[in-house]
Amino acid sequence: MKLLREIWIIFIHSLRVALRNPMTIIVGLLQPVTWLLLFAPLLKNLPATAAFSPEEAINIFTPGMLVMLAPITSLFSGIGLVVELRNGVLDRLRVTPVSRLAVVLGKALRDLVVLLLQGVLLVAVAWTMGLRIHLAGILVGLGLMMIVGLLMISCSYAFALILRNENAVASIANVLLLPLLLLSGLILPLELAPRWMQIAADFNPLAYTVEAMRALFTGRFDDTVILNGFLLTTALAVFSLFWATRSFRRALA
Amino acid sequence: MPAISARGLTRAFGERVAVDNLTFDIAHGEVFGFLGPNGAGKTTTVRMLTGLIAPTSGACTVAGYELGFDNQRIRRAVGVLTETPGLYDKLSAEQNLLFYAAIYELDSRTAREQVQHYLRMMDLWDRREHLVGTFSKGMRQKLAIARALLHNPQIVFLDEPTAGLDPEAANVVRDVIRSLRGEGRTIFLTSHNLHEVDQLCDRVAIFRERLLRLDTPANLRAGLFDTQHLIEFAGAAEPWLATVRALPFVREASVEDRVLVISLQEPASQKPALIRALVEAGAEVQNVQDRQYSLEEVYLQLIRDGATAGLKKEMS
Ligand SMILES: Nc1ncnc2c1ncn2[C@@H]1O[C@H](COP(=O)(O)OP(=O)(O)O)[C@@H](O)[C@H]1O
Ligand SMILES: [Mg+2]
Numbered sequence: 001m002k003l004l005r006e007i008w009i010i011f012i013h014s015l016r017v018a019l020r021n022p023m024t025i026i027v028g029l030l031q032p033v034t035w036l037l038l039f040a041p042l043l044k045n046l047p048a049t050a051a052f053s054p055e056e057a058i059n060i061f062t063p064g065m066l067v068m069l070a071p072i073t074s075l076f077s078g079i080g081l082v083v084e085l086r087n088g089v090l091d092r093l094r095v096t097p098v099s100r101l102a103v104v105l106g107k108a109l110r111d112l113v114v115l116l117l118q119g120v121l122l123v124a125v126a127w128t129m130g131l132r133i134h135l136a137g138i139l140v141g142l143g144l145m146m147i148v149g150l151l152m153i154s155c156s157y158a159f160a161l162i163l164r165n166e167n168a169v170a171s172i173a174n175v176l177l178l179p180l181l182l183l184s185g186l187i188l189p190l191e192l193a194p195r196w197m198q199i200a201a202d203f204n205p206l207a208y209t210v211e212a213m214r215a216l217f218t219g220r221f222d223d224t225v226i227l228n229g230f231l232l233t234t235a236l237a238v239f240s241l242f243w244a245t246r247s248f249r250r251a252l253a
Numbered sequence: 254m255p256a257i258s259a260r261g262l263t264r265a266f267g268e269r270v271a272v273d274n275l276t277f278d279i280a281h282g283e284v285f286g287f288l289g290p291n292g293a294g295k296t297t298t299v300r301m302l303t304g305l306i307a308p309t310s311g312a313c314t315v316a317g318y319e320l321g322f323d324n325q326r327i328r329r330a331v332g333v334l335t336e337t338p339g340l341y342d343k344l345s346a347e348q349n350l351l352f353y354a355a356i357y358e359l360d361s362r363t364a365r366e367q368v369q370h371y372l373r374m375m376d377l378w379d380r381r382e383h384l385v386g387t388f389s390k391g392m393r394q395k396l397a398i399a400r401a402l403l404h405n406p407q408i409v410f411l412d413e414p415t416a417g418l419d420p421e422a423a424n425v426v427r428d429v430i431r432s433l434r435g436e437g438r439t440i441f442l443t444s445h446n447l448h449e450v451d452q453l454c455d456r457v458a459i460f461r462e463r464l465l466r467l468d469t470p471a472n473l474r475a476g477l478f479d480t481q482h483l484i485e486f487a488g489a490a491e492p493w494l495a496t497v498r499a500l501p502f503v504r505e506a507s508v509e510d511r512v513l514v515i516s517l518q519e520p521a522s523q524k525p526a527l528i529r530a531l532v533e534a535g536a537e538v539q540n541v542q543d544r545q546y547s548l549e550e551v552y553l554q555l556i557r558d559g560a561t562a563g564l565k566k567e568m569s
Contacts, residue, residue, distance in 0.1 A: 009355045020343035088339030095303050095335065097328040098356045 006099050010106025018110055028114055032069050032122040036062075040129050059133055062126040063213035064186030066145050067206060069118055071180050074152035075173035077111045078160030085164055090248075101245045108153045108241070115149040116142065134219035141216040147233045148209055154240035161247035179204070186210045208232050254317055256281045256408050256439040257302065262311035264297050271297040273463040275311070279441065281407070284434050286450030286457040287443040290556060293461040295443040296336045299412045302441065303333050316408055329357075332401035334411045338393055342386030346377055346396050349385055350403060357404035364403075371399035375429065391422025398429060408439045415449060427453060447549050465555045473551050480520045481544040482527065484513040487537035496534045500527065514544075 018025065043057035084090045093103055119142050123131070159169050183197065184190075184206035190198055201207040212229025215221075255278040262275040271294040279285045289295050300306045302315060304324035313320040316330035340349050347368060354364035372378040375395040385393060394414060401409055414430065415423035430453055433440060444450050450457045451470045459466045459473070466473060486493065490513045497506045497515060502523045505516040517523045520543075531538055 006356070009352070013352045013355075016348070017341055017343055084339075088335055088337030089341070090339070091305065091335050091337070092333075092339035093356075094305055095328060095331075095333040096353065096356050097325045 003099055003102055006102035007106045007109065010098070010103055011109045014107050014110035015113065018114075025114060028073060029118055029121055031073070032065065032118050033125050036065065036122060036125050036129070040126075058126060058129055058131050059217060060214065062123065062131050062133075063141060063217045064184075064210055065122055065126075066119055066141060067148060067184065067210050067213050068181055068186050069122065070115060070145055070148035071152045071177055071206070073115055073118065074111060074149045075156050075177060076170065077108075077153045078156035078158075078169045078173075079166050081107070081157055081160040082164060082166045082169060085160070094248075100249050101241075104154070104157060104241065104245045104248055108150055108157070108244075111153050112146050112149050116146060119145050133217040137216040137219050137221075141213050144209060144213060144216070144230060144233065147230070147237050148206070151205075151233060151237040151240050154237065154244040157244040158240065158247045161244070161250075180206050183207060184210045205232055205236055254314075255279055256283070257285075257313070257315050257441065259302070259313045260311055262298070262301060262313055263309050264294075264301055264306065265309045270462065272301070272308075275460075275464055277458060277464065277467060279439060281439055282437045283456065284430075284440045284442060284454045286454030287441060287460055288445065288447065288450050288457055288552065289443075289460040290445055293445075295445075295460065296412055298460075299333070299336075299410050299441070299443060303331060303410055304328060329404070330406055331408045331410060332404065332406035333409075334394075334397050334401045334414055336412045338397035340385045340393055340397060340400075343384060345382050346372065346385055346388070347381040349396065350400055353400050354403050359404065367403050367405075368399075371402055374432070375399050376425075389422070391418050391425060394418060394422070394426055395429065398426070402433075406438075408441070409433065410441045412443050413445070414442070415444070415446065423449075447552050459552060459555050461556055465558070474545060480516075482515045482517065482520070482524060483540075483542040483544055484515065484528075484531070484538060485511070485540040485542075486513070487539050493531060493534070493536050496531065496536070497527070500530055503527070 040058060040061065043061060081090070090103075094100075123138055123142075156169065156173065159172050163169060163172075179200075183201045183204040185193070185201060186206070190201050190207065193201070208225070208229045209232075211225040215223040215226050220226075257277075257279040259275055259277050262272060263270065264272040275298065277285075287295055287298065297306070301308050302313060302320070304320060304327055307321060315327045318324075318326045318330070320327065341352075344352075350368045350372070351364055354367060359367060368381075369378065372381050375398065377392060377396060377399070380388070380392070385396065388396065398411065398414060401411075411430065415426050418426060427449065430440065430442065434453070442450065442454060454470065456467065456469050457473060458464055484490070484493075490508045490511050493513060494506060494508060497503055497513065502518050503515055504518055507514050515527065517527065524541075528538060528541060
């Protein structure tokens, strides 16, 4: 109970601080919409030889975008933490009896709210562009996206607390981002990829998430890829959350 | 039981020892000055005592709790002004404090009362709705001190509260510390400013990597150097040198610039006898003055000695 209370306090407080910089949030929200507007028109003219028809394209592309959103925004969330590390804010929190897990989770929740808004906005815009998918699937899918988000945020926090440098966090995020995205089949299905890429993708947790997300969007709720995707990302998210908390406990020690 | 009791507290960063074998006791209600130059290891000590970093070796109790075993209880019992205040610039003064009040589990009524009390005490009540980003350095420091006090801790750590403040702001902060002292709180005050600890503290530890001296400000002055009596005569001073040296309780006597400089075994009680002896011998004493060394001279001497001792240790 005490833990929930503390998570709530940290969450509301972080949200309040973030809302004092609304431009950052607004730009962040517009980002995925821009991608959609720039990418979707290309799908309209897919050659007839493609694995799916142009009409299906938006239905395949949007779940991928939703998964992609999580690493692209969340892997960078540690940068803000480096700033707080440097200006003494985190140190000051650490001399209070507040639970370390509550601090990490409360801050992560704040970043997750932004991610959720991005996701909802993305789906809404895709809808106007012809997205026709299962509503319950979307809701569960957004939940899955949040779990991926928590995984990415926690990793980013841990990088921040260990490296204590904005540039280092940004570099790591960039280095991880491209293989995570390209080897997940989220832009186009992996069935189109050569054999070696498919093997490499087996080691990419996001590949499972993308599969689960596609199944959700098409309403294939009995497909085991959904359960697999949830279990894997949840396990990794919990693991990374404890990693971040441990790093916070030790930061500057 | 002392408020803080450290035994052999040591912290190394890699090869570099920042705090070496620090031992002291601080009584409840004591204002304890921890004085040392930049890089002496003051912040490292505060960070150990508040459970932010673990000591490499040694033990310590704070508020009766064992450091490293009961850190959560210690954190509840102490208030801390960290080296960098860590305030939220985009929030108002009041919001900054209310957030911490919530973290310390004050119910909302108590929180509002405490916040009001300390904002008034710090003379910031009228500015409570202003963003902290618009505050001067002195105001920020006062707000950070208020934040350290919200949960009524009996032990307060203040890490260089006046560093980087202009003299006026520093004085305001010192007044605040005086009033905290009046409330009977135990205060651990680090500083590199002698006059500050001299004015504010019951006892002062002079520290540079290790404890060089620990005593009351008065004893520190008296302990390292004698108090000297300077006696001026109507005529030359030299003739009276022999007279004075013949007195059994005179430790040292010399002449500097026509003035007789004398050290006594017990300055307070023997000074009248010294003067009487001179007058009885026919001297026309014109002026008697005491020369006390300033705490600054004591401090600089100790820091120099400490540095050379450290050097010797490294060479051997
Ligand atoms: N986290 C750290 N890592 C490595 N060295 C440190 C760390 N913190 C402090 N030091 C070193 O320990 C010494 C004492 O620093 P500090 O306690 O900040 O001194 P003070 O507060 O008295 O100015 C300095 O030489 C400093 O460089
Ligand atoms: Mg310091």
